[in-house]
Amino acid sequence: MSSMNKPAFFNEMYDGDVLRPAYEHIVELFAKYSPDELALKKAEAETIFRRLGITFAVYGEENNAERLIPFDMMPRVFLESEWRRLERGVKQRARALNAFLWDVYHRGEIIRSGRIPAELVYCNAAYEPSMVGITPSRKIYSHIIGIDLVRTGLGEFYVLEDNCRTPSGVSYMLENREIMMRMFPDLFHRARVEPIDNYPDALRRTLLSVAPVKCDGAPCAVILTPGAFNSAYYEHSFLADQMGLELVEGSDLFVDGDYCYMRTTRGPKRVDVIYRRIDDAFLDPLCFNPDSLVGVPGLMNVYRSGGVQICSAPGAGVADDKAVYTYVPEMIRFYLGEEPILKNVPTWMCHKQDDLTYVLENLKDLVVKEVHGSGGYGMLVGPAATKAEIETYGARIKADPAAFIAQPTLALSTSPTFVESGLAPRHVDLRPYCLVGEKVTLVPGGLTRVAMREGSLVVNSSQGGGVKDTWVIADDA
Amino acid sequence: MLSRTAESLYWAARYMERTDATARLLEVGYRMAMMPTASGGHANEWESVLAAAGAAQGYANQFDEATKVDTAEFLIFDEANASSIRNCLRSARNNLRAARTAITSEVWEAVNESYLRLLDMEQKRNLSLPELCDWTKRQSAVLRGAFSTTQLRSDGYDFFNLGYYVERADNTARLLDVKYYVLLPTIDMVGGEIDRFQWLTLLRALSAHRAFHWAYGGDISPDKVAHFLILNPSSPRSLLFCAEQVDRYLKHLSLANGARTPADDFASDMFEALGTARIDEIMAQGVHDFLTECIKRNARLHRLIGESYLFGAV
Numbered sequence: 001m002s003s004m005n006k007p008a009f010f011n012e013m014y015d016g017d018v019l020r021p022a023y024e025h026i027v028e029l030f031a032k033y034s035p036d037e038l039a040l041k042k043a044e045a046e047t048i049f050r051r052l053g054i055t056f057a058v059y060g061e062e063n064n065a066e067r068l069i070p071f072d073m074m075p076r077v078f079l080e081s082e083w084r085r086l087e088r089g090v091k092q093r094a095r096a097l098n099a100f101l102w103d104v105y106h107r108g109e110i111i112r113s114g115r116i117p118a119e120l121v122y123c124n125a126a127y128e129p130s131m132v133g134i135t136p137s138r139k140i141y142s143h144i145i146g147i148d149l150v151r152t153g154l155g156e157f158y159v160l161e162d163n164c165r166t167p168s169g170v171s172y173m174l175e176n177r178e179i180m181m182r183m184f185p186d187l188f189h190r191a192r193v194e195p196i197d198n199y200p201d202a203l204r205r206t207l208l209s210v211a212p213v214k215c216d217g218a219p220c221a222v223i224l225t226p227g228a229f230n231s232a233y234y235e236h237s238f239l240a241d242q243m244g245l246e247l248v249e250g251s252d253l254f255v256d257g258d259y260c261y262m263r264t265t266r267g268p269k270r271v272d273v274i275y276r277r278i279d280d281a282f283l284d285p286l287c288f289n290p291d292s293l294v295g296v297p298g299l300m301n302v303y304r305s306g307g308v309q310i311c312s313a314p315g316a317g318v319a320d321d322k323a324v325y326t327y328v329p330e331m332i333r334f335y336l337g338e339e340p341i342l343k344n345v346p347t348w349m350c351h352k353q354d355d356l357t358y359v360l361e362n363l364k365d366l367v368v369k370e371v372h373g374s375g376g377y378g379m380l381v382g383p384a385a386t387k388a389e390i391e392t393y394g395a396r397i398k399a400d401p402a403a404f405i406a407q408p409t410l411a412l413s414t415s416p417t418f419v420e421s422g423l424a425p426r427h428v429d430l431r432p433y434c435l436v437g438e439k440v441t442l443v444p445g446g447l448t449r450v451a452m453r454e455g456s457l458v459v460n461s462s463q464g465g466g467v468k469d470t471w472v473i474a475d476d477a
Numbered sequence: 478m479l480s481r482t483a484e485s486l487y488w489a490a491r492y493m494e495r496t497d498a499t500a501r502l503l504e505v506g507y508r509m510a511m512m513p514t515a516s517g518g519h520a521n522e523w524e525s526v527l528a529a530a531g532a533a534q535g536y537a538n539q540f541d542e543a544t545k546v547d548t549a550e551f552l553i554f555d556e557a558n559a560s561s562i563r564n565c566l567r568s569a570r571n572n573l574r575a576a577r578t579a580i581t582s583e584v585w586e587a588v589n590e591s592y593l594r595l596l597d598m599e600q601k602r603n604l605s606l607p608e609l610c611d612w613t614k615r616q617s618a619v620l621r622g623a624f625s626t627t628q629l630r631s632d633g634y635d636f637f638n639l640g641y642y643v644e645r646a647d648n649t650a651r652l653l654d655v656k657y658y659v660l661l662p663t664i665d666m667v668g669g670e671i672d673r674f675q676w677l678t679l680l681r682a683l684s685a686h687r688a689f690h691w692a693y694g695g696d697i698s699p700d701k702v703a704h705f706l707i708l709n710p711s712s713p714r715s716l717l718f719c720a721e722q723v724d725r726y727l728k729h730l731s732l733a734n735g736a737r738t739p740a741d742d743f744a745s746d747m748f749e750a751l752g753t754a755r756i757d758e759i760m761a762q763g764v765h766d767f768l769t770e771c772i773k774r775n776a777r778l779h780r781l782i783g784e785s786y787l788f789g790a791v
Contacts, residue, residue: 050593051586053574228575237577247578252479263480265632265786266734 010153010413011425012076022077022473023416025191029184030074038073038418045071045179054175054234069172070466075180075187076415076428076448080194083472086149086157086432087442089341092332094145094434097164097319099335101141104318105131110334116327121318125372128280128315130287134304137210138438141313143275144203145434146170149342151413158345158410160429162328164320165312166277169447169467170433171235174199174242176469177445194444194472199433200242206437207245211272212309214258221273222246222262224253226282226294236277250278255298260308273309274299280314288314322371322405323349345410351402359406360397363390366406367457368397381457383409412457415468417450427451429459430470444472478579483636484788485576490640492569493588493617496562498648499552500613502526505655505682507606509675510545523548529655532558549606553613554599562613563599566592569620581627584620591616632733635726639782642726646719647775652679653706654768657699676702683714703764704756716771720748723778730786738785743778 013023033041049068078086103110104121111118121127146167148160177196181188204221211219225236227249240247252262253271261268276283282292287300302308318324326347329340348355348366359366368380380393397404414425432446448468449459459465506526523543527533532551535558540547555561570592573580598604604612621641628634656679676697680686685705692709693701709715724744731737759767782788 051590052582053585053589228571233574237574240578245578246479246482248479249481252481263787265478265480265483265636265730 009411009425009427010151010156012151012413012428013416013425021475022079022082026075026077026187029187029190035422041183042071042073042418045073045183048179048182049175052175054171069461070452070464071176071179072417072426072450072452072466072468073180073183074416074418074423075469075471076430076450077471077473079475080444080472081475082155083444085155085341087444089157090147090149090432090434090442091440092336092338092341093147093159093162093328094142094436094440096328096332096335097145097162098140098142098436100331101164101313101316101319102135102139103335105134105141105315110331113334115330115334116324120323120327124318124321124324126280126315126317126321128318130300131313131315134313136313137212137309140210140436142316142319143206143210143311143436144170145436146431147342147434149430149432150410151428151430152411153413156343158343159325159328160345160410161322161325162320163431164316165279167431167433168232168235168277169431169449170199171238172467173433173445173447173470175238176447176467180469191471192474194474196443196445199443200239202435202441202443203239204243204245206435206439206441207243207273207275207311209438210309210311213306215272219272220270221275222248222253222271224248224250224274224276224278226250226278230277232277245275250282250292250294250296253296253299255296255302258302258305258307260296260299260302271308273311275311280317283310283314322347322369323351326405345407348406350397350404350406355406356397356401359404360394363394363406365409367409368393368404368406371403371405377462379458381409384455384457409457415448415450417452417466417468419452419454424454426454427457427459428468445470478632478636480787482576482579483632483786484783485572486579486633486637487640487782487788489569489572489576489588490637491644492565492572493620494641494644494648495560496565496569496613497617498644498652499530499560499562499565500610500617501648501682502530502652502655503549503552503606504610505652505678506548507545507610508678508681525655526552529651530560531651532560535559545606549609553609563595566595566616576633579633581623583623583627587616587620587623591620632730635730636786638726639723642719642722643775643779643782645714646716646723647772649683649706649714649716649719650768650771650775652683653703654765655679657703657764657768673697680705685712685714688712700756700760703760707759707767708751708754708756710752717748717751720744720751724748727782738781740778740781740785743781747774747778 013020019027046068049071100110104127110116111121142164144167146163146169148163149157150160151157173196207221208219222245223236223240225233225247227233230236237247246262248262253260254263256268260271262271278294281289282295284295284297284299285292286297299308300314303310326344326349329344332338332340348359350356350359359368363380364382366382368382370378380389382390385393412427412429415428416423417426419426428448428450430446430448432442435441448470449461450466450468451457451459452464452466503526506522509522521543523545524533527536527543527548530552536543536548536551539551539557551558551561553562556564558564570588573585573588577585624637656675676699677686680689680697680702689697689702689705692705692711705712706714707716710717710721712718727741727744731741
């Protein structure tokens, strides 16, 4: 076990040589299984995942081959007291981000007050001029917010980034729990894990609570998917199934007059709320990208006149931009009059001359990201990069400084993970999914992503990261 | 229900039933190939099989001669053959994937496992042709079973069954036509040992030779088999039975939707025509002509179902 005690990183399982309270029972219970039994369980889990079709496609690979996300059976555990603080922080952030979105599509008070530079917002590629003056139901723009968190110490959490558009991965959170309950029923019996299976209900209530003003009677909500060949299709169908909502493609919807309808075998049926899992640009070929085949012509007109609600609102992405990110603590103070509960990672913005100089001089110690990138594509992890990689990346930054930000390499906490030689510490992050509707809801759990390679800090599934079940247990369990 | 979902269910059932029919056709082929040819001449079972599968042209583009190995490869695994078992299974899976919210996890798992297993078998090539045929028939039965034991009896169930019976009627007509038209062109062989054996094989391939004996007793004769596969209301593959089921599921749909469709009218006409037909009249008219007509009407029915329920509307 000595290898589990690398001092530089916070170890979520061990405090020196002492087990932390959160992991006491779990270690004891897992000790009952022999390595052979565990190997068998792991194979069983993979069979179930594949049979259920919980696969994802990696873009750029041949035929977009269907792959499994590596699943680690060792859960990542939070004590309830730790979780409550996180929960308050996440909800606070979700409220502030929505207040910001309403503001920048109306009077822009935060910009007038000089707290955020105007060009950062109004010249942002994710800023959507056609949204100016539109007020969505309950003034909510982003209804499902995924906030990526990392831990660096006992009570130390940093927000890595916010995802205000259509964060994915929640189906893994739910399926990981299902699999764990199926394979290790005694663990749950003993550990009193807080349930998360009300998430689909909470999501449905959230969607129905933002039905547009013109909706009379029971609102009809649907999920809009780009189709079965999208990398996250499994999740779209899973959520539709769990919520009992229709899963529609763009060609199933059409606009007639003031409303949007879906084509059914019994004729047109009006749709009031669209939880869209396609990007802004593809929503409506008449308003955005004219080549879009997955959108609905005329949808934005219906939206503007209050005939339909789109979740999340077009243009919500301006709040999760990596440059705007640095101002979120300021938003919390400005709109809510509170101090931020969760910390931001210090960020250097390469469009500022001083920052750029610093970044270029210290590339080997920094993590550099593209402002509009996602999924772990196109980033540089300085400490893990070769000299040549650093030089090439430096040249890219110099060519277009405004497209990059840099952050210190965080000492991501480790969580025990099954690897070939047994249990070993691997770096993890956490994405809880906050729902914003009539109420702000956060189920006690989230998606823990784990970097399966020793020492690696990149947890994205497209880069070989795995997932774990995430538990919140009572402090005295 | 979304029109697209209805269409996906309909097609998934058609593709699944087609894998079953192709496996049965192959079974007819290899059983007949085991029979020595009376004339000592060249046996053409595999050409008949390809013709019945509607794959003769596609096959001829790739191969010169119809052999067992090439025919089996073409009908089971070939990427270029849109109706190969592999392609049908993949299409069934894609359709069910697109309709994932309208099916139970048992149904999805059944089709997904079949497909993944077939890919595995395609690589390993460790099964003989009879084993592959048996396996395919079993997969189709498992999916059918999962569907009928777990699905909600809603309109999705009706669309799925429509697909099944439209496809099955087509397949029965084609199978029967192989025996009638393609396989035995010389009149002097009618009633001979080979003739009898071929009828028996056809019944076996439809898992119906025992049922046939229960229903008719005595010797196999062409008119009895034709009656069994065309007009017998209790034979689950007969054209009459399929027409009855299609009529039933269409009625069920239009009752729930509150409006009759052109497909309803056409299907009840088909059902009525078959219900009042007589086998001696069909034999007099010529079975091949009769079957050709049936296949055409079935295709028209397929189009009408699509038009009535907005399949493929954009």
